[in-house]
Amino acid sequence: MPEPAAQENFVIQTPERVATVEAGAHTLAGVGAGVELSGGDVHGLSGEAKSQFQIVLNRFFHQRLAMIGVATFVLLGIASIVVGHFWQYSYTTITNNLNDPPSWTNPFGTNSIGNDMFAQVMAGVEKDIEIALTVAAMATLIGVTVGAIAGFYRGWVDTLLMRFVDLVLVLPVLAVLILLSAKLSKESNNWLGLAFIIGILSWTYVARLVRADFLSLRERDFVEASRALGATNRRIIVKHMLPNAVGPIIVNATLTVALSIVFESTLSFLGLGVQPPAVSLGLLVDQGQDSATTEWWLFVFPVAFLIVLILSIFLIGDGLREAFDPKKSRVRA
Amino acid sequence: MAEPALQIDRLEVDFPTKDGVVHAVRGVDFTLEPGEVLGIVGESGSGKSVTALATMGLLPKSADVRGSIRFQGRELLGLKEKQMTKVRGTGIAMIFQDPMTSLNPVYTIGWQITEAILAHQDMSKDAAKARAVELLAKVGIPNPSERVDNYPHEFSGGMRQRAVIAIGMANDPEVILADEPTTALDVTVQAQVLDSLRTALSETGAALLLITHDLGVIAGISDRVLVMYAGRAVETGTAEDVFYKPSMPYTLGLLGSLPRLDSDGNERLRQIPGSPPSMMGDRTGCPFAPRCPLATEICITTEPDLVVVPSVTSAVGGHRAACHFAVEVGRGDHGKVFSDGVVDDVVA
Numbered sequence: 303m304p305e306p307a308a309q310e311n312f313v314i315q316t317p318e319r320v321a322t323v324e325a326g327a328h329t330l331a332g333v334g335a336g337v338e339l340s341g342g343d344v345h346g347l348s349g350e351a352k353s354q355f356q357i358v359l360n361r362f363f364h365q366r367l368a369m370i371g372v373a374t375f376v377l378l379g380i381a382s383i384v385v386g387h388f389w390q391y392s393y394t395t396i397t398n399n400l401n402d403p404p405s406w407t408n409p410f411g412t413n414s415i416g417n418d419m420f421a422q423v424m425a426g427v428e429k430d431i432e433i434a435l436t437v438a439a440m441a442t443l444i445g446v447t448v449g450a451i452a453g454f455y456r457g458w459v460d461t462l463l464m465r466f467v468d469l470v471l472v473l474p475v476l477a478v479l480i481l482l483s484a485k486l487s488k489e490s491n492n493w494l495g496l497a498f499i500i501g502i503l504s505w506t507y508v509a510r511l512v513r514a515d516f517l518s519l520r521e522r523d524f525v526e527a528s529r530a531l532g533a534t535n536r537r538i539i540v541k542h543m544l545p546n547a548v549g550p551i552i553v554n555a556t557l558t559v560a561l562s563i564v565f566e567s568t569l570s571f572l573g574l575g576v577q578p579p580a581v582s583l584g585l586l587v588d589q590g591q592d593s594a595t596t597e598w599w600l601f602v603f604p605v606a607f608l609i610v611l612i613l614s615i616f617l618i619g620d621g622l623r624e625a626f627d628p629k630k631s632r633v634r635a
Numbered sequence: 636m637a638e639p640a641l642q643i644d645r646l647e648v649d650f651p652t653k654d655g656v657v658h659a660v661r662g663v664d665f666t667l668e669p670g671e672v673l674g675i676v677g678e679s680g681s682g683k684s685v686t687a688l689a690t691m692g693l694l695p696k697s698a699d700v701r702g703s704i705r706f707q708g709r710e711l712l713g714l715k716e717k718q719m720t721k722v723r724g725t726g727i728a729m730i731f732q733d734p735m736t737s738l739n740p741v742y743t744i745g746w747q748i749t750e751a752i753l754a755h756q757d758m759s760k761d762a763a764k765a766r767a768v769e770l771l772a773k774v775g776i777p778n779p780s781e782r783v784d785n786y787p788h789e790f791s792g793g794m795r796q797r798a799v800i801a802i803g804m805a806n807d808p809e810v811i812l813a814d815e816p817t818t819a820l821d822v823t824v825q826a827q828v829l830d831s832l833r834t835a836l837s838e839t840g841a842a843l844l845l846i847t848h849d850l851g852v853i854a855g856i857s858d859r860v861l862v863m864y865a866g867r868a869v870e871t872g873t874a875e876d877v878f879y880k881p882s883m884p885y886t887l888g889l890l891g892s893l894p895r896l897d898s899d900g901n902e903r904l905r906q907i908p909g910s911p912p913s914m915m916g917d918r919t920g921c922p923f924a925p926r927c928p929l930a931t932e933i934c935i936t937t938e939p940d941l942v943v944v945p946s947v948t949s950a951v952g953g954h955r956a957a958c959h960f961a962v963e964v965g966r967g968d969h970g971k972v973f974s975d976g977v978v979d980d981v982v983a
Contacts, residue, residue, distance in 0.1 A: 354740065354741055354786070355741075522736060523731055523733055523736035523737040524736060524737050524738055524739040524740075526693065526731065526737075527729070527731050527737040527738075527799070527802075528739070528750075528751075529693060529723070530691055530693060530723055530724070530728070530729035530731070531723060531724040531728065531729075531751045531754060531802065531803075531805075531806075532720045532721065532722070532723035532724030532725065532754050532755055532806075533720075533724075533750075533754050534720055537754065541750065542739055545739075545741045545742070546739070546740070546741055548741075
């Protein structure tokens with residue numbers, strides 16, 4: 303019987319390797335218990351319950367690229383807040399230095415009216431993250447609700463909701479965004495409205511994803527079993543099925559964050575997004591593009607931060623997808 | 636108690652399909668007294684599981700269910716979903732076939748038992764958790780206070796099925812429906828699971844409707860047996876009646892297809908030739924006739940009713956069979972009804 307030896311291996315693993323081995327140990331636990339070891343509680347088999355979520359987190363934390371993504375994103379987020387509060391210039395401060403190249407006082411230079419570009423770029427990062435997180439939260443909430451209901455109830459409910467999804471999907475997103483945001487762009491501090499507009503156009507993908515997941519989940523035995531135990535539909539959807547669909551939902555929410563930054567930048571670049579004096583990276587790119595060849599710092603810094611920000615989120619999303627991928631999982635449920 | 640725990644009368648279930656109506660259950664009657672164990676045997680597709688699901692009200696909406704299903708005298712057919720939800724779990728609990736899939740993979744075993752309790756009872760979370768540990772101990776999970784925090788993937792198949800039984804017991808039901816609870820399990824583990832089931836019965840005082848195609852399981856645990864074929868009950872009686880005096884060739888065939896420990900070891904297992912009939916459309920005659928070596932003219936034209944046949948035990952009327960030659964078959968007049976098949980020319 304190979305199991306005991308394998309368990310010993312597991313125990314003497316060096317700390318760095320513990321995570322992978324732990325994932326394996328569950329399979330071993332299954333095998334070990336499968337032969338009904340008389341004690342049932344052989345050392346090392348019990349008392350270290352790990353939820354699938356913990357396993358996923360473990361796998362996520364062991365991906366270098368994803369960790370780089372997390373570190374970058376978190377650093378950018380913290381930096382934008384810190385700079386906003388403690389940097390010598392606010393993004394609205396107008397200095398006497400016009401169009402200065404990067405220097406010690408103005409690391410990213412200044413623009414034509416004397417704003418410190420470092421403060422501006424970091425304020426743009428902050429605004430972008432705010433908008434993106436709002437959009438992702440909104441899109442996920444709407445998408446999950448619609449998808450779960452459609453997938454669970456099927457029939458005419460499903461048809462109705464999914465045709466509505468199709469309707470939203472066929473809308474030319476950019477055209478609608480332009481149209482709606484043109485109305486909103488009259489006011490200056492309207493980032494919430496902007497997030498709202500992007501949000502109501504971004505939930506469709508989540509809805510389809512969750513619906514597909516629910517269509518398969520509803521046929522699983524444990525759903526039938528919980529119904530046989532007298533659970534109501536609502537209880538089954540929220541408590542039994544939703545947690546099983548959380549993987550794709552989280553991955554998708556992450557990607558929505560990245561995509562909504564792209565959307566926001568596009569709109570701001572077209573002059574329909576965030577309005578001055580508020581700043582966003584897209585707006586800064588727009589303002590800097592004319593001087594890209596002369597005052598390069600006005601263009602290069604916002605573009606670089608935009609790219610790094612989006613890239614870091616995609617890295618996180620990719621890492622999450624890897625971590626949630628059942629094919630990578632050695633745990634059979 | 637005068638009222639039977641579960642009484643099913645003339646239950647018929649049809650499934651309309653594109654190719655016609657499938658008659659999955661064609662008139663099944665039985666009663667389940669409180670605390671009694673009734674085993675339902677039959678091949679795949681004989682309507683066993685459909686009968687159970689109809690009782691739980693878990694059939695798809697497209698299914699056409701007729702007849703009467705009374706739980707403690709209360710008619711369940713036609714009950715609103717909301718009222719049915721209250722019966723499920725507390726009145727009738729169901730244990731499913733495959734413990735690998737009938738537990739939710741993202742929650743601990745303890746959470747799932749607690750969830751079952753809290754769905755029906757007003758209880759603090761801690762009390763429910765304590766009850767979960769107690770239930771796990773009862774079904775024979777070693778070290779339940781630690782195991783309660785395990786996830787299903789950390790349990791073996793047998794332990795999972797015992798956990799499922801614990802969930803079934805959680806709300807102290809009057810009737811437990813077990814749909815092939817041991818089929819997905821290793822033979823060595825089956826006995827343990829059956830033990831857990833027995834414990835569940837003695838703890839809750841529930842009646843058990845055990846659906847299986849394993850005659851060994853039935854023999855071990857059942858008080859009475861119902862043999863189903865092609866959506867109908869073809870023989871019913873006490874376990875002794877059905878096993879010692881089978882009065883329907885199909886039952887005989889089922890029993891004959893079991894390996895016997897008391898044979899000399901050179902006998903081939905006897906099989907029932909052919910396969911179960913299609914349940915589509917209307918039929919005349921005994922559904923078993925095409926496969927039955929005793930079939931005569933009358934079998935092809937007339938479907939036999941379930942009639943009283945002689946019983947091993949003294950109770951008169953407890954043993955019934957649906958066969959035109961039930962009495963002869965029961966007497967053993969026909970000897971070996973099913974041939975030994977091809978003569979074995981391989982040296983054993």
